[in-house]
Amino acid sequence: DAGVTQSPTHLIKTRGQQVTLRCSPISGHKSVSWYQQVLGQGPQFIFQYYEKEERGRGNFPDRFSARQFPNYSSELNVNALLLGDSALYLCASSLGPGGYGYTFGSGTRLTVV
Amino acid sequence: AQTVTQSQPEMSVQEAETVTLSCTYDTSESNYYLFWYKQPPSRQMILVIRQEAYKQQNATENRFSVNFQKAAKSFSLKISDSQLGDTAMYFCAFTPYDSNYQLIWGAGTKLIIKP
Numbered sequence: 001d002a003g004v005t006q007s008p009t010h011l012i013k014t015r016g017q018q019v020t021l022r023c024s025p026i027s028g029h030k031s032v033s034w035y036q037q038v039l040g041q042g043p044q045f046i047f048q049y050y051e052k053e054e055r056g057r058g059n060f061p062d063r064f065s066a067r068q069f070p071n072y073s074s075e076l077n078v079n080a081l082l083l084g085d086s087a088l089y090l091c092a093s094s095l096g097p098g099g100y101g102y103t104f105g106s107g108t109r110l111t112v113v
Numbered sequence: 114a115q116t117v118t119q120s121q122p123e124m125s126v127q128e129a130e131t132v133t134l135s136c137t138y139d140t141s142e143s144n145y146y147l148f149w150y151k152q153p154p155s156r157q158m159i160l161v162i163r164q165e166a167y168k169q170q171n172a173t174e175n176r177f178s179v180n181f182q183k184a185a186k187s188f189s190l191k192i193s194d195s196q197l198g199d200t201a202m203y204f205c206a207f208t209p210y211d212s213n214y215q216l217i218w219g220a221g222t223k224l225i226i227k228p
Contacts, residue, residue: 013196033215042117042204042218043158056215088156101148104158 002026004093012111013081013111019109021076025093031055032074033102034066035090043090049074050096078110086112114227115140117205119219126195127227133180134190134222136205145209147181148216149190153201161203164188200226 005024013019027033031050035043045058049068063079072093078085089108092102117138126132138147149161164172164181171179176196180189188207196218205219 021175040220042206042220043216045215045217048209048215058215064200090158092158101146101160101163102158104150104156109156 004091004103006089006091006105006108008108009106010109010111012113015081015083015112017081018077018079018080019041019110021078021089021091021097021110023074023076023093023105025074025091026103029093029095029103030072030096031096032068032072033092033094034074034076036060037088037090039087046076046089060089074110081112083112086110115207115217116143117207117217117219119205119222120151121222122220123152123223123225125225125227128195128197130195131191131193132195132224134205134224135194135201136188136190136219137190138186138205138217138219140209140210142187142209145192145207147179147188147207149177149179149188150204150206151199151201152204152221158204162190162193195226197226197228200224 007022033048034046037043047066048056052068066076068074088107090107092104094102145166147164150158151161162174176193178191203219204221206216
């Protein structure tokens with residue numbers, strides 16, 4: 001069974017541009033969460049979706065948005081990119097929101113120049 | 114604010130030795146889950162061990178075990194018979210039941226296993 005799949009692996013964007021990151025959860029997992037990990041730090045929670053509804057939002061500006069599709073895959077969109085948005089973006093899936101423990105993808109490394 | 118503190122930025126031990134990574138957390142919640150995740154250079158976060166706060170028995174997974182002290186809000190990870198493949202960043206995280214289950218993370222400990 002495939003794990004959590006994220007695409008693209010790496011990308012470079014210019015300040016002010018928009019980016020879309022994609023995540024496919026493990027088959028059967030209905031919860032998807034997004035985290036931002038700046039180099040040298042622990043991840044920071046951005047969003048959680050469960051059954052296609054937003055269940056949680058972290059302390060990120062409105063430039064960050066996400067959605068979950070009927071097949072439970074998810075997209076994270078970031079508008080008006082800033083240099084400070086450069087980070088590793090991690091997607092995690094689980095059977096449901098809760099303490100099952102999340103399975104993470106390998107992340108998308110976003111560099112804003 | 115709910116926080117996680119990992120006081121050891123970096124540790125190194127010889128292969129086959131035992132090492133303990135420290136983690137303390139702060140929350141007013143009484144029900145929560147605690148986790149240790151490993152992040153090797155491949156970047157993927159890998160779940161090492163999980164503890165439910167209402168369980169007094171410490172979780173174990175093969176060479177990995179925890180010392181969970183709820184009153185002290187402490188959750189340390191012990192790695193026995195350390196192996197070269199254990200070299201990675203280790204993150205402590207917790208999620209309160211009522212937080213929409215978002216994970217709150219520490220800053221991580223870089224663990225180096227020397228041959």
